[in-house]
Amino acid sequence: MADAYTFLNAMHKQYGDIFEFYIGSRRLIMLNRVDLGENGVFKQSIKSNNYFLRDAALSQGWEELGWTNRGIIGNRLITDWLFNKRLLSHCLSSTKYLKESVSSIQQIFSEAEGYWKELGDSKPLEFTEWMHCFIVDTQIKLITGQMTYSLSSYYNSVLPPHLKKPLPRQSLEDYSKFMSYLLAWPPTGQFFYFVPPLLRHYVPGIRHIAEWLKMRLKWLESEVAKIVREKKKMIENMDNDEAQELNLLTMLLTINTERDTNKFKVENAERPFTEEEIVEILIEAFIAALDTTTSTLCFLFYNICKHPDVKSRLVAEIDATISSQDNNLDYDSVTTLFPYTNAVMKESARMITVVPLGAQVASKDDEFAGYKWSAGTAVAFNYGVIHRHKAYWKDPEIFRPERFLDEHRDELKPRAFMPFGGTVKSCPGKLLAERLVKTVVILLFSRFEVELCEPDKEVKRKYVLNNRCEELKVYLKARNRG
Numbered sequence: 001m002a003d004a005y006t007f008l009n010a011m012h013k014q015y016g017d018i019f020e021f022y023i024g025s026r027r028l029i030m031l032n033r034v035d036l037g038e039n040g041v042f043k044q045s046i047k048s049n050n051y052f053l054r055d056a057a058l059s060q061g062w063e064e065l066g067w068t069n070r071g072i073i074g075n076r077l078i079t080d081w082l083f084n085k086r087l088l089s090h091c092l093s094s095t096k097y098l099k100e101s102v103s104s105i106q107q108i109f110s111e112a113e114g115y116w117k118e119l120g121d122s123k124p125l126e127f128t129e130w131m132h133c134f135i136v137d138t139q140i141k142l143i144t145g146q147m148t149y150s151l152s153s154y155y156n157s158v159l160p161p162h163l164k165k166p167l168p169r170q171s172l173e174d175y176s177k178f179m180s181y182l183l184a185w186p187p188t189g190q191f192f193y194f195v196p197p198l199l200r201h202y203v204p205g206i207r208h209i210a211e212w213l214k215m216r217l218k219w220l221e222s223e224v225a226k227i228v229r230e231k232k233k234m235i236e237n238m239d240n241d242e243a244q245e246l247n248l249l250t251m252l253l254t255i256n257t258e259r260d261t262n263k264f265k266v267e268n269a270e271r272p273f274t275e276e277e278i279v280e281i282l283i284e285a286f287i288a289a290l291d292t293t294t295s296t297l298c299f300l301f302y303n304i305c306k307h308p309d310v311k312s313r314l315v316a317e318i319d320a321t322i323s324s325q326d327n328n329l330d331y332d333s334v335t336t337l338f339p340y341t342n343a344v345m346k347e348s349a350r351m352i353t354v355v356p357l358g359a360q361v362a363s364k365d366d367e368f369a370g371y372k373w374s375a376g377t378a379v380a381f382n383y384g385v386i387h388r389h390k391a392y393w394k395d396p397e398i399f400r401p402e403r404f405l406d407e408h409r410d411e412l413k414p415r416a417f418m419p420f421g422g423t424v425k426s427c428p429g430k431l432l433a434e435r436l437v438k439t440v441v442i443l444l445f446s447r448f449e450v451e452l453c454e455p456d457k458e459v460k461r462k463y464v465l466n467n468r469c470e471e472l473k474v475y476l477k478a479r480n481r482g
């Protein structure tokens with residue numbers, strides 16, 4: 001069966017840039033061009049924006065899960081949402097944190113590099129699995145400061161029995177349970193949005209599923225609460241002049257307190273976070289960061305390898321910018337150099353948009369795109385279609401990174417490219433994700449020749465609130481750059 005994204009793309013082909021459809025009794029207006037929502041959902045100012053609520057946040061199901069009065073993703077309380085989002089964005093975009101991220105990514109990449117070299121270049125690697133483990137280790141370290149040893153566990157699992165090694169002690173108790181419950185968060189959101197309360201509460205089989213899902217969320221929350229409390233205790237026991245770890249959790253715990261070594265000041269957000277607020281924000285940061293970053297990387301590697309001329313130019317840029325002896329990529333180089341690599345990253349995100357759909361709700365009566373809309377109308381939009389729309393792109397189906405280079409800047413249409421969202425609900429992790437993806441692509445192509453195992457096959461994708469890369473098999477051969 002086609003997924004929701006494929007279905008909505010087919011609807012666009014049939015009905016054009018604006019159409020409506022129903023999910024149960026809920027009516028959704030679908031927009032496939034930016035100008036149609038320019039005075040509505042794509043308005044930039046928070047003050048005049050009428051669409052800060054996600055469609056699902058109005059559902060009774062999300063209310064039952066408690067997602068509508070806390071956190072960021074489903075929060076209906078505009079003041080709390082704004083407070084949480086302002087502080088989170090501030091922490092995630094701080095230069096000190098981004099610098100630390102680039103260096104942590106390199107450390108974890110070196111670990112993966114060692115495993116790939118030991119495995120040799122004749123075996124196909126299931127790269128979606130490798131990247132998933134790499135991103136789990138990286139993001140959990142960046143978010144909490146903890147090590148999860150996902151890469152070493154996966155490496156061990158692919159070794160023949162006589163070569164398996166003892167694993168390092170996992171710092172998160174019951175780590176695989178934690179990960180599987182975390183990954184169940186989006187499907188839980190879908191279940192509670194789509195399945196009506198009457199079925200959830202009274203039909204025995206369905207009621208059990210609902211209770212089971214809620215029980216898993218409770219467990220997840222209590223595990224994250226333990227991590228938060230431990231870190232809080234650790235910070236309280238430190239001397240004031242002792243250097244603090246640099247991770248998101250430490251920043252969230254200290255912001256707006258006297259322990260804040262970063263001395264962050266965020267307008268209209270001057271109080272510290274409560275423990276409860278931090279738990280929710282951490283869970284949402286895990287959920288929003290893991291699958292999106294893994295799939296962005298996998299689709300990027302696929303697109304590079306699928307286009308040998310692009311790969312040659314990308315590798316030439318990397319080789320000309322960093323020497324083979326350079327074991328340390330510095331943050332400023334990652335941020336300011338490698339223009340062609342940047343362009344390739346953007347073109348890949350345009351061709352396969354990882355978060356292609358959004359849906360928000362009008363909080364007041366409104367008028368745009370030539371129609372009047374009453375409060376409560378859900379407006380959905382398809383970034384995936386916008387990214388390949390003939391109104392904005394020349395030869396949209398052709399993979400041509402040059403369109404993003406400075407010399408072609410004039411040809412880019414404003415706001416036609418929105419891989420991190422284009423509404424007030426856009427992504428607070430954008431800078432972090434961009435640095436992460438760029439660092440990994442530079443490291444991978446500077447140290448390995450990368451080939452697809454099945455170059456004629458299309459990459460496998462599935463829509464699960466984001467486009468997930470389902471399978472990517474590659475051969476890696478260590479490069480000898482002399």
Ligand code: HEM
Pocket residue numbers: 072073074085092284285286288289292293296354355357358359418419420421422423424425426427428429430432433434
């Ligand atoms: C390449 C990786 C990523 C991509 C492509 C991506 C994309 C997006 C997009 C398109 C949205 C808006 C969705 C909408 O309009 O409904 C979003 C929201 C969000 N993202 Fe990201 N994201 C990425 C990485 C991250 C990271 C690393 C974090 C945090 C550590 C993060 C945290 C969030 C949060 C909390 C929201 C919700 C914002 C709100 O509801 O106001 N994302 N992301």
